[in-house]
Amino acid sequence: MWNPLNLFRRAKTEEPPPMVLVPPLFDFPPLPARTRMLESAYNTLFGKIPLKCLFEDYFEDAGHFSTRILLKPIDDPKVDLVATIAGPLDHKPDERIAGNALFRWQRDIDDPNTFVDLFVSNSDPILRVRSCAYYPKYGFGAFGTFPLLLTKSPTFSNDFGILGLRYGSGNLSFGASAAPFSSIDELPRIAWLVSRMGRVTAGVQYEPIYENVDGAKYKNLMNWSCAIGYGVGTGSPLSPSFNFNLEFARSSEFIASFYQHVVVQRRVKNPREEKDVVGITNYIDFGFELHTRLDDPNQPEDGKLGSESTFQVAASWQANKNLLVKGKVGPLSSSVALAFKSWWKPSFTFSISATRDRMTGTVAHGFGVRIENLREASYQRADPNFVMLTPTKEHQAEGMVWKMGNRPMFQSDLNSGNFESLPRELRPYEKIL
Template sequence: MGNALSSWFHKESLSPVVLVPPLFERPYFATRSRMAESSYDLLFSKLARARLFEMYFEEAGQVMASLILQPADDPRVDVTACVRAPFDGETPEGFTGEAVFRWQRDAMDPNTFMDVTVASSDSPFKLRACTYDATRGIGVFTVLPLAPNKRAKAAEDAKLGVRYASTNFTVGTTVSPLQYAPSNLWVPSAVWMAGKAGPITAGVQFKSAGMNYLMLELFGEGNWSYAVDYGVGGKGPLDPSFNFCVEVCDNSKLVASYYHHLVVQRRVKNPFELNEVVGITNYVDLGFEFEHSKYRKDTGSQLPRLQVAGSWQANKNVLMKAKLGSGSSGLVLILKSWWQPSVTLSLAAVRDHFQGKTKLGFGLRVENFGGVSYERVDPNYVMLTPTKQHIAEGIMRETGKRPMLQQDGSSASLPVELRRPDDVM
């Protein structure tokens, strides 16, 4: 009897619980092929800003359906497929599709991989492979079109590349071996270099204009880009951070941007939750972009482009986004169920200010790509149930005050969606 009463009182005094929802878009998914691309194109918060300003908004005017599937027996293998159709359904030429079959050497290390892409484009079959030695920081990659429809497109798409990457410095180059060069030598189609010192990251990139006269392009027709970024905060989704970037793109336009990722706690007022659930983690992203193009004789003067956007993930099922810009403005509502497989529905409405038209879009995503439920947790997030409820010791400074989430534990034991990525540039 005494043990039963003791057990009952102990049950009533459970530690406060904070719900830590998974992210709608897995952060590592967008960067898992980064070793086969230019580091310059991924640094300077470019991926985060593309996700904020473009993802889901780009579905306006069309219907999109995609699959992301991974067999449970072999997590090193997965397939992604996407089909897009015009919203009016009257132009069959507008139907596009793509499927990617991917294999990587280690399920937890995406930097050595091989994939085959099948697409309704000028390069319907394409092979991409990459190997990266983490101990030496050296990687080699290739992109090969297997059955191109156009010879010129094949020469443009075929690439060989080599890179060096460390925590504070990266340099690399790609060549297009099938493009004609008068000197019969392979000349770089792209060269990039970037470095980091404290909160400042700077980089430069050269991209060939397709002439393959190296010296002429370097000092004339080639496209140079420069960027400098000031950012503070961690890379993980649970780490608040901000980035301010100024970039000169392709010798023709100036881009200034700011991106801020906020991790906030709010109270839970839900009668269906347990009494010990005192708060929930929300993810809020804010950003703006200002782009000014240089005057060109062929296009005339270019008006500056300005846009601001924000997104709010209220819980594990609802994400809302909005943007206001000189070219277009829009709203997006995304709903996600965490079944197995999970299903995501998105509704987009975008107003084109130049055409004076409003376009609607609909998206459907089905995925079973790992991380639907948490497998390992940080000592500060002790798993209570498989539904993302975690005991957070010491989150309440005072009863009734806003809960504060501790984040000083090892990120290695966090679920994949919430881990900090490695520091290799």
């Protein structure tokens, strides 16, 4: 028998499920991750890349401006160009506007570890070439940096060019670099060994900067550094992460750092979205770093007076895909930054920061503009599988196989570490140690 209530029930069951917006991060993966294979793994692990981004990005120098353009051609996404112009807001005789550009080619759009880039600048080095070749199947790689044009004669080993070899897997990384064309006796220039066991990462690095002890630099403990860290998380921006690290640098400095990336969800009623959108994902980052001298801070080191202990604390909150708020506090100054991003093609980001000097009590501002199409907002739409953290009856709705574009995204996949169905910008960038 025909029942008119059947039509009502069928329409009710076919309603789309409640969804939570998943906006893209402003800058992920971070730009320093593209060139980490040129650096010692010791210098890029232990939370150093995310802490650097948290403490520096969008905090412009007081009284200065910066403009950055990051572009790649549509027909060849393997190449890109990054150009930067920065300088003082007011004319200062002792400062000039700095400009540079970096042209980069990489072998595969999904593999940033094999590349060649060409750097030009109006300051040293005027012209520089860097290259890296890494073979994931074997874990071995080679890298080099070659300054081709300088304004003055080479004085440091870096000015003569650097060559290095490395090995990297999921749990082990070691390597060394040298300056083979330099007459300065530094062999190796730097060497490192880092290992990961579960959630604990430990590493040691040798960098011969200080004088010999008993005829050898390696006997001088000032040339050695070691660190240990505890980390939780996958490296994807959709997954919360936690990182705590302790480092003894050059046997004279103790560094303790903490970084946490939090993925939270809040309810939202946006008239521009459909009624089935009930919430939005927010990203909150918090970092702390403490530097303490282990030797006498009044003793001079390398001709300079030692510095006392210092610290800095920073936090950021990305409310949606367009708005980012950051702040940091230190013993000498405190800063706040506000960034607005429009995800056009290319995207446009405007930022303003204010820095208060605690010694003089003055406040100075900085401005920044970025134009970019390196990272795409291909995942800013709603995802029905990201339910609100506080469950309600509306989360029992059917239709958990709805898709974002052509790619389904399941919370269970993220928890298990399966990122194959995610866009490239959402996958972890730390696949190798």
